[in-house]
Amino acid sequence: MVDSKQVSEVATQARNAFAEIRPEPGVAKADPILHVVGVQRHFGGITAVNVDHLDVQRGSITALIGPNGAGKTTLFNVLTGFDPPDAGEWQFDGVEMNRVSAHKMATQGMVRTFQLTKSLTKLSVIENMKLGATDQIGEHWWNALVPARWNAQESLIEQRADELLTRFTIGHMRNEYAGTLSGGQRKLLEMARALMTQPRLVMLDEPMAGVNPALKQSLNEHIRGLRDEGMTVLFIEHDMDMVHDISDWVVVMSEGQIIAEGTPSQISENASVIEAYLGAHQGNTMYEETH
Amino acid sequence: MDWIRIIENTFRAFAGVDAAYFALAAIGLNVQFGYTGLLNFGQAAFMACGAYGLGLTSQYFDISFWWGIPIAMALVIILALLVGIPTLRLRADYLAIVTIAAAELVRLVVRSVKFKRIFGGSDGINTFSNEFRALNPFQPSAQYGIWPFRYNGYTMFTLLVGWSLVAVVSVLVWLLIRSPWGRVVKAIREDEDAVRSLGKNIYSYKMQSLIIGGFCGMLSGMVFALDRGSVQPDNYSRDVTFYILTALVLGGLARVMGSIVGPMMFWGLYVFSDNFLRQLVQSAPLRIGGVTIIQSTQVGAVNYMLVGLGLIILMSKRPQGVFGNRNEMALDGR
Numbered sequence: 001m002v003d004s005k006q007v008s009e010v011a012t013q014a015r016n017a018f019a020e021i022r023p024e025p026g027v028a029k030a031d032p033i034l035h036v037v038g039v040q041r042h043f044g045g046i047t048a049v050n051v052d053h054l055d056v057q058r059g060s061i062t063a064l065i066g067p068n069g070a071g072k073t074t075l076f077n078v079l080t081g082f083d084p085p086d087a088g089e090w091q092f093d094g095v096e097m098n099r100v101s102a103h104k105m106a107t108q109g110m111v112r113t114f115q116l117t118k119s120l121t122k123l124s125v126i127e128n129m130k131l132g133a134t135d136q137i138g139e140h141w142w143n144a145l146v147p148a149r150w151n152a153q154e155s156l157i158e159q160r161a162d163e164l165l166t167r168f169t170i171g172h173m174r175n176e177y178a179g180t181l182s183g184g185q186r187k188l189l190e191m192a193r194a195l196m197t198q199p200r201l202v203m204l205d206e207p208m209a210g211v212n213p214a215l216k217q218s219l220n221e222h223i224r225g226l227r228d229e230g231m232t233v234l235f236i237e238h239d240m241d242m243v244h245d246i247s248d249w250v251v252v253m254s255e256g257q258i259i260a261e262g263t264p265s266q267i268s269e270n271a272s273v274i275e276a277y278l279g280a281h282q283g284n285t286m287y288e289e290t291h
Numbered sequence: 292m293d294w295i296r297i298i299e300n301t302f303r304a305f306a307g308v309d310a311a312y313f314a315l316a317a318i319g320l321n322v323q324f325g326y327t328g329l330l331n332f333g334q335a336a337f338m339a340c341g342a343y344g345l346g347l348t349s350q351y352f353d354i355s356f357w358w359g360i361p362i363a364m365a366l367v368i369i370l371a372l373l374v375g376i377p378t379l380r381l382r383a384d385y386l387a388i389v390t391i392a393a394a395e396l397v398r399l400v401v402r403s404v405k406f407k408r409i410f411g412g413s414d415g416i417n418t419f420s421n422e423f424r425a426l427n428p429f430q431p432s433a434q435y436g437i438w439p440f441r442y443n444g445y446t447m448f449t450l451l452v453g454w455s456l457v458a459v460v461s462v463l464v465w466l467l468i469r470s471p472w473g474r475v476v477k478a479i480r481e482d483e484d485a486v487r488s489l490g491k492n493i494y495s496y497k498m499q500s501l502i503i504g505g506f507c508g509m510l511s512g513m514v515f516a517l518d519r520g521s522v523q524p525d526n527y528s529r530d531v532t533f534y535i536l537t538a539l540v541l542g543g544l545a546r547v548m549g550s551i552v553g554p555m556m557f558w559g560l561y562v563f564s565d566n567f568l569r570q571l572v573q574s575a576p577l578r579i580g581g582v583t584i585i586q587s588t589q590v591g592a593v594n595y596m597l598v599g600l601g602l603i604i605l606m607s608k609r610p611q612g613v614f615g616n617r618n619e620m621a622l623d624g625r
Contacts, residue, residue, distance in 0.1 A: 082484065106490030118485035120478045121622045131478050134490045136471045141499055144470035145463065154471065179622035197490055 010228045014060045014248045015263075021249075023262030023270075026053035033058040033201055033232045034079070034110075039088030041071075041078050041256075048074040050256045051088070056201070061223060061233045063243045063264075066253035067277055072236045073115060075253070076205055080112045081105050093200065107134045109200040115209065115236075117186040121179030125170065128178050128189060129161035130154070132196025161196060168192040168222065184215040191222065202226055204235035208242055220246050244268070252276065297566045302439040304562035305555050308446060311453030312338075312515040313554035317539040318460055318547075319507025324536075325545040326468055327500040328480030330383050332532055333374065333390030336397040337508030339527035340366035342516035343401060344509070346416035351409050356422040363513065367505040370397070371498065379497045394532065402524035415523040423517050449518040456510050457551060465547045467503070476500050477545075537602060543612030545619075552613055560601055565594045 021027055032055035041049040049071040056062050064072050077083035079090060081102035089098040092110050100108075120128050136157070137143050138150025165171040168188045173181060181189060187207060194202060207223065208216055216239070223246055226233050237243050243250060243264060250267040252260040254276040260267060267273055304310065316334050323329040344363025348356050374393045378386040401410040410416070429435060429444030436442055442450060467473055478486045479493050486493050516522045534557070542553020568590045571577055576586035585593050611617045 080488070082487070101492075102487045103490050103492045106488055111490075112488050114484065114488070118482045118488075120481040120485060122481055122619050123474070123478060127474055128478075130471070131474055131486070131491075132489045138471035139475055139491070141467060141472050141503070144472035145466050147466070147470065150471060177619070177622055193489065 008224070008228050010059070010230075011224065011248075014057075014227060017057055017060065018249050018263055023260070023266045025252075025258045025261055026051075027055070027261055028053075029055040029057040031058045032056055033093055034090065034234070036079065036090040037088060039075070039078055039090060040086045041074055041083065042086050047256050049078060049085075051075060051253075051258055054251065054258060056232060056234050057249060058232050059227065059230060060248040061227050061235070061246055063247035063250045064234060064236045064253065065238070065240075065243055065250060065267075066259075069255075070253040070276075071256040072253050073205055074256075076112060076203055076236065080110065080203060106197050106199075109198070110203070111194045111197045111199040111201070112203040113190045113194050113205055113207065115205040117183070117190050119178040119181060119186045119189055121177060123178055124175055125165065125178050125181070125189060126158065126161055126174040129165060129193055129196055130157050132193040133157040133160070134197050157196075164192045164195055167225075169218065184211045187211055187219065188215075188222075191219075195226075199231060201232045201234065204233065206236050206238065208237060208239045216242065240268075292570045297563065297570065299439040299441075300566050301559050301563040303442070305559040306440055306450070306454075307442075307558060308449050308453055308514065308518045310555045310558045311450065311457055312511045312518070313535055313538050313557065314457045314551045315453070315460060315511035315514060316508050316535045317542070317550040317554050318457070318464055319504035319511070320535060320539050321504075321544065321547075321550040322464055322467075322476075322507065323500055323504035325539070325550070326473065326480060327476040327497060328383060329379075329497060329501055329504075330387035331390050331501065331504065332387050332529075332536075333392075333394030333397075334504075334508045334535055335527040335529065335531045336370060336390070336394035337367055337505040338512030338515065338531070339394075339397050339401065339524075340370055340505070341509030341512030342522040342527070343410060343416075343512075345419050345513055345516055346411065346522040347409070349419040350411050350416045356419050359419070359513070363509050364506065367509045368502060371502045371505045375498050375501050379494055379501070391529065391532075394527070394529065398524050398527055410524070411522070413524060415521055417521040419522070420517055420520045424520075446518070449514065452517070453514040456514065460507055460510065461547050461551060464503075464507075468547070472496075541602065541605065541612055543615030546612070546614040546616075549612055549614040556613070561594070561598050564597045564601070565590065568594055568597075 017030060021029060034056040036051055036054040039049060039051045040047065066072055074083065078085045081100055089096065091097060092108065095108065097105060136150065137153055143149045162171065162174065165174055168191065170185050170188050173185065178186070178189060191204065191207065207219055211219060220242060223233055247264055250262060250264055251258055252267060252273050259276060260270045260273050262270065316338055319337065320331060320334050323331045341363045344366055345356060345359035347362055348354050348359045352358065370393065374386070374389050378389045400406060402413045404412055427445060427448040429447045431444040433444050434441050435444060435447045475486065475491050475496055479496055483493050515526065538554040538557035539550055541557055542551070543549030568585065572585055572587045572590065577584045611620045
C-alpha cells in the first residue's frame with residue numbers, strides 16, 4: 001500500500017489547481033467538468049436542494065459533506081437523472097444534462113454508486129462486472145441470438161473485468177454469487193462495476209459506510225488511483241478523516257444549500273461548517289449567518 | 292378399478308396437447324416473470340391474440356390462415372404496448388394489476404354481441420383450421436404411437452407441431468438468456484436502479500421482454516385453437532393464466548427446462564387424480580360409516596382440491612420447483 005503522506009504528481013497538480021480559488025460557496029473553477037446552476041428540488045413544502053452554483057474541477061477529488069438531511073443524496077439523484085429537478089440546469093463536460101435520462105448519462109461518462117449498495121445478488125461477481133460495459137453488441141436481442149456476433153467483444157470485456165477485479169482485490173470471488181460477498185466487498189464490487197462504464201466523472205455516495213477500518217485504507221487508495229488515472233471523483237462522505245485524507249476540495253451542504261467550499265484545512269476552520277454540524281446560533285438561520 | 296386405464300390416461304396427458312400449449316405459454320411467462328421480474332397476470336390475453344389472429348382470417352378477412360401469424364403478431368405488439376407503456380416505468384405490481392384487467396377486457400370484447408361479426412361473440416370461431424388440417428400427414432382417424440402414448444392422427448399432428456414449437460422456442464429463449472441481453476434482463480429483475488446507473492435503458496428491455504413473452508403466449512393460443520379447431524372466448528379467462536403460472540413455479544422459475552416439465556407434471560397430476568376419483572365413485576358414492584365423502588357429480592371440484600393440496604405439499608418441500616436452484620433462491624433474503 002502506498003504511504004498516504006507520499007503524494008503523487010497528479011495529486012500535486014490537482015491541489016495546485018485550487019491554490020488560486022477563494023474558499024467561497026459557489027465559487028467558479030478554472031476547468032469545471034460539472035457546472036450546476038440554480039438546481040432546485042422540492043418535496044411538498046420542503047426544499048431538499050437549492051444549489052445556486054456549483055463547479056466540480058476536472059481531475060480532482062471533491063468531497064460533498066454536510067449533516068444528515070442536508071440534501072446531498074438528493075442532489076446526486078438530480079444530477080444523475082434519477083430524480084427530476086423542479087428548476088435549474090447543469091452541464092457535464094459542456095453538454096447540457098437537464099432532461100437527459102439516467103441511462104444516457106452513464107453512457108456519456110458520468111457514473112454513480114449508491115448509498116445502499118446495489119449488488120445484483122443472483123448474478124455472479126464477474127457477470128455483475130460485465131454488465132457495466134457500455135455499447136455491447138450482444139445486448140441487442142437480434143444479435144443476442146447469434147453468439148458469434150458478440151463472443152469476441154464479450155471476451156475483451158471479461159478480460160477488462162478480471163483486471164479490475166484483481167485490482168480491487170476481489171478477483172478470487174469472480175465466480176461466486178454477488179450475494180455471498182461481505183458488505184465491504186460489495187462496496188468494492190460496486191465501485192469496480194461503475195468503472196466498467198469507462199467514466200470521466202465518478203460519483204460515489206458514501207463509499208465508506210459500513211466498511212471496516214482496514215478496508216477503508218485500501219478504498220482510499222482506490223479512489224486516489226481513479227484521480228491519478230485522470231478521472232474526476234465527487235463523493236459524499238461522513239467520515240471526516242477520510243475527507244481530510246483524500247479530497248482536494250470540499251463542498252459543504254446544509255438545508256439544501258451550499259454553505260461553504262474550500263480545501264480540507266480551510267473547511268475544518270470554517271465557523272459556519274462547525275455550526276452546521278453542531279447547531280446554529282439561536283434566532284439566526286444558517287443562511288443569514290453566511291451571507 | 293382399471294389401473295391400466297388410469298396410467299394410460301396419465302401418461303397421455305403428460306405428453307399431450309394441453310401440456311404442449313401450457314409449456315409454450317409458460318416459456319413466455321418465464322421470460323417475463325422468471326428472468327425479467329415482470330408480473331404478467333394476463334398471459335391468457337396474449338394467447339387470445341394468437342387464437343383470434345388465426346380466427347380472424349376466416350371470420351372477418353376471409354384470407355389464407357397463414358395470414359393469421361402476422362395478424363396475431365401485430366395484435367401481441369399492440370396489446371404489449373397498451374399495457375406496457377403506462378406501467379413499465381412503475382413498480383412491478385402495477386403491471387400485474389393492469390395485465391389482469393386487460394386480459395378480462397380482451398375476453399369481454401371478443402365475446403360481446405357488438406363485435407359478433409368480427410370475433411364471433413360467445414360462439415367463437417370454428418371455421419379457420421381446414422387449411423391446417425389439410426397439411427396433416429397422418430390419417431386423422433387412425434391410431435398412432437406406442438403404448439401408453441397412443442393418439443389419433445389429428446392429435447398426433449397438433450402434438451408434433453406443438454412440441455416442435457416448444458423445442459424451437461426454448462432453444463431461442465436459452466440463447467437469449469445466456470447472452471448479454473439475458474444478463475441485462477436478469478439484472479433488471481434484481482435492481483432496476485443499479486442497471487439504469489450502468490447505462491441500460493431498462494424501459495426498453497422490459498418492453499422487449501413483455502413482447503417476446505407475449506409471442507410465446509401467442510404460439511400457445513394458436514396450438515390450442517388448432518387442436519380444438521375452434522376459438523372460444525371463455526378459454527382465455529383468468530384461471531388459464533394462473534394454472535400456467537402454477538405449472539411454471541412447479542417446474543422452477545428462471546429455468547428453461549422448468550417451464551417445459553412443469554406443465555407436463557401439472558397435467559399428469561391433474562389427469563391422474565381426475566381419473567382415479569372417477570373410477571373410485573363410478574358405481575357408488577364413497578361412504579365412510581354413514582357419511583358420503585364424495586359422489587360422481589363432485590369429482591371435478593374435489594379434483595381441484597387434491598391438485599391444490601398436492602401443489603402445496605410440493606411447494607413446501609421444494610419451494611424452488613423441480614429444476615430451480617435453492618442456493619440462488621436463498622440469496623433473496625440478503
